[in-house]
Amino acid sequence: MDPFFLEALVNGILLGGVFALPALGLNLVFGVVDVVWLCYAELVMVGMYAVWFLHTQAGWPLWLAFAACLPVVALLGLLLHLLVVRPLLNSPPINQVLATGGVLFVLQGAATLVFSTEFRSLGVDMPPMEVGEVFVSGTKLAAFVAALTGAGILWAFLKFTYVGTAIRAIARDREVMPLMGVDPQRIYLIASAVGGALAGLAACLLVVQLDVHPFVGLSFGPITFMICVMGGLGNMLGGFLAAFLMGLIISVGGFWGTTEFSYVVAFAFFILVMFLRPKGLFAR
Amino acid sequence: MTGTFLGALVLAALAAVPLLSPPDYLMHLLITALLTALAGTGWAMMGRFGLVSFGHGAFLGVAAYTMALLWNEAGLTPWLGIPIGMAVAVAAGVLLGYPAFRLRVVGHYFALVTLAAGEIVRILIVALREHTGGSLGMTPAKAPDGGAFLAMQFDKAGFWWIALLAWAGGLVAWRMLDRSMSSKALAAIAEDEDAAASIGIRVTAEKLKVTVISVALAALAGALTAQYRQYLNPESLAGLGISLQIVFGAIAGGMYVPFGPTIGALITIGLEEGLRIFFGTELTGAAPLVYGLLLVLFMLYLPRGIAGLFERRAKRSPAAKPAPVTA
Numbered sequence: 001m002d003p004f005f006l007e008a009l010v011n012g013i014l015l016g017g018v019f020a021l022p023a024l025g026l027n028l029v030f031g032v033v034d035v036v037w038l039c040y041a042e043l044v045m046v047g048m049y050a051v052w053f054l055h056t057q058a059g060w061p062l063w064l065a066f067a068a069c070l071p072v073v074a075l076l077g078l079l080l081h082l083l084v085v086r087p088l089l090n091s092p093p094i095n096q097v098l099a100t101g102g103v104l105f106v107l108q109g110a111a112t113l114v115f116s117t118e119f120r121s122l123g124v125d126m127p128p129m130e131v132g133e134v135f136v137s138g139t140k141l142a143a144f145v146a147a148l149t150g151a152g153i154l155w156a157f158l159k160f161t162y163v164g165t166a167i168r169a170i171a172r173d174r175e176v177m178p179l180m181g182v183d184p185q186r187i188y189l190i191a192s193a194v195g196g197a198l199a200g201l202a203a204c205l206l207v208v209q210l211d212v213h214p215f216v217g218l219s220f221g222p223i224t225f226m227i228c229v230m231g232g233l234g235n236m237l238g239g240f241l242a243a244f245l246m247g248l249i250i251s252v253g254g255f256w257g258t259t260e261f262s263y264v265v266a267f268a269f270f271i272l273v274m275f276l277r278p279k280g281l282f283a284r
Numbered sequence: 285m286t287g288t289f290l291g292a293l294v295l296a297a298l299a300a301v302p303l304l305s306p307p308d309y310l311m312h313l314l315i316t317a318l319l320t321a322l323a324g325t326g327w328a329m330m331g332r333f334g335l336v337s338f339g340h341g342a343f344l345g346v347a348a349y350t351m352a353l354l355w356n357e358a359g360l361t362p363w364l365g366i367p368i369g370m371a372v373a374v375a376a377g378v379l380l381g382y383p384a385f386r387l388r389v390v391g392h393y394f395a396l397v398t399l400a401a402g403e404i405v406r407i408l409i410v411a412l413r414e415h416t417g418g419s420l421g422m423t424p425a426k427a428p429d430g431g432a433f434l435a436m437q438f439d440k441a442g443f444w445w446i447a448l449l450a451w452a453g454g455l456v457a458w459r460m461l462d463r464s465m466s467s468k469a470l471a472a473i474a475e476d477e478d479a480a481a482s483i484g485i486r487v488t489a490e491k492l493k494v495t496v497i498s499v500a501l502a503a504l505a506g507a508l509t510a511q512y513r514q515y516l517n518p519e520s521l522a523g524l525g526i527s528l529q530i531v532f533g534a535i536a537g538g539m540y541v542p543f544g545p546t547i548g549a550l551i552t553i554g555l556e557e558g559l560r561i562f563f564g565t566e567l568t569g570a571a572p573l574v575y576g577l578l579l580v581l582f583m584l585y586l587p588r589g590i591a592g593l594f595e596r597r598a599k600r601s602p603a604a605k606p607a608p609v610t611a
């Protein structure tokens with residue numbers, strides 16, 4: 001096989017790994033709280049700034065900045081739920097989406113005020129590795145491994161802990177679980193915090209690959225939503241698989257044409273999927 | 285009848301505004317507000333029936349770029365280019381809308397499909413940079429001497445009249461829709477699609493009808509905005525950012541009454557300029573921050589927008605009907 005094509009395939013899978021985390025977080029929140037966080041990519045943006053600031057400005061070692069980023073964004077997720085989502089739980093879905101859209105503007109505006117529109121780079125890079133005939137970017141590979149680890153931890157949390165079981169149960173049936181003695185408000189809070197933490201983890205992986213600026217969320221936000229919808233909103237496994245599919249389409253599309261056209265193909269594919277399987281590729 | 289007369293009177297009064305020779309800056313704000321209001325009115329046509337589009341920016345862009353490219357590359361006057369651009373945008377809207385409605389892509393899914401469509405248009409504009417200038421944007425070619433009318437390149441007064449007519453057209457379309465059976469049908473569809481279908485409402489056809497009107501108005505707003513500014517760029521005419529701004533304007537003003545989106549446009553333009561003057565240009569971030577905050581507050585405390593305040597008062601008086609009826 002053409003080594004460049006092979007490289008595109010590998011890069012597609014690596015890219016999918018990066019998309020997978022925010023897709024998991026969004027789906028977790030949607031599945032449990034039943035609200036779309038339109039500002040999810042902006043939470044990731046805040047996390048990227050947190051890492052950048054702590055590492056390059058405050059001089060923290062990188063691992064410590066990463067470790068701090070997760071609770072920071074998790075806290076942000078909690079605040080988002082408490083201040084914006086919770087009061088709107090009984091509102092029409094569209095009001096909820098628009099309110100989180102407002103938060104999107106707030107976070108972009110706040111980031112512009114505090115950090116200006118300049119592109120900030122972490123300036124960390126790992127040497128590429130050669131596997132057979134294919135060159136693999138070290139940073140991308142590390143990000144991929146971290147994304148899979150994060151997804152694995154999430155899976156174990158949902159599968160083997162009491163709270164995780166409650167989260168899965170409430171996603172399954174919102175009416176009955178409260179009767180079984182599960183406090184939905186508490187579960188919503190936990191899911192929001194976990195969703196935030198996943199955005200934080202995604203931020204750690206993205207900040208080493210992308211320069212951060214206030215509008216960086218717009219570059220991967222829309223695609224994250226599409227991945228979630230394609231997998232079926234709230235369906236975490238579906239979203240996870242769709243992330244890799246989308247990564248492959250973009251990467252292979254970029255191999256045949258320009259990057260922009262690969263995104264056009266990916267988005268068009270998404271619209272097509274919506275028409276053929278309106279409830280997602282992996283709807284049961 | 286008196287309503288029509290009053291409307292004509294107000295329109296005539298507004299048309300006379302340039303005769304008072306107001307400062308250019310004020311005219312600029314007013315024209316921008318009218319065109320923003322038109323886009324918001326178009327969006328709210330669908331939005332008020334639960335068809336929430338996050339991709340309306342794309343229709344602005346499709347019409348504007350069609351018009352500008354026809355002028356620059358084929359020399360076709362914008363007088364024809366604008367209707368053609370609107371037709372192309374409407375065709376795109378139907379192309380997206382028909383399968384979406386037919387296959388019942390609703391709610392969140394509909395919002396996200398339109399979001400994807402908006403992004404496709406934005407990326408296409410960037411990708412076709414040999415014609416569109418990509419992210420740097422493009423300017424329509426300057427009119428030859430004596431050809432300003434054909435090129436639709438007017439002074440502020442000329443654009444004020446054009447924008448005024450277009451804006452009034454949007455309100456008339458709103459009123460006509462409200463008086464037709466379609467608005468009842470659409471209200472029923474928004475409540476419960478299955479129930480509406482079961483009593484014989486043609487769901488797909490009704491949704492398509494309102495989509496066509498909505499897209500046409502947004503497209504007109506986009507083309508006129510580009511023509512007025514004499515500058516087009518993908519960020520301000522397509523994509524998620526501008527789409528959300530349109531939504532914000534319509535929501536803030538109130539999307540259930542015809543003047544709501546116009547109030548919203550006055551708020552957004554006033555806010556933007558006010559913040560710019562108050563904080564200066566170095567604090568550009570302040571504007572979206574305040575927007576966003578207001579959007580959240582509106583959703584929390586005033587989901588029916590500014591116009592909702594008046595609605596509530598009207599409801600209390602015994603003669604008023606519960607549903608928002610156009611004046």
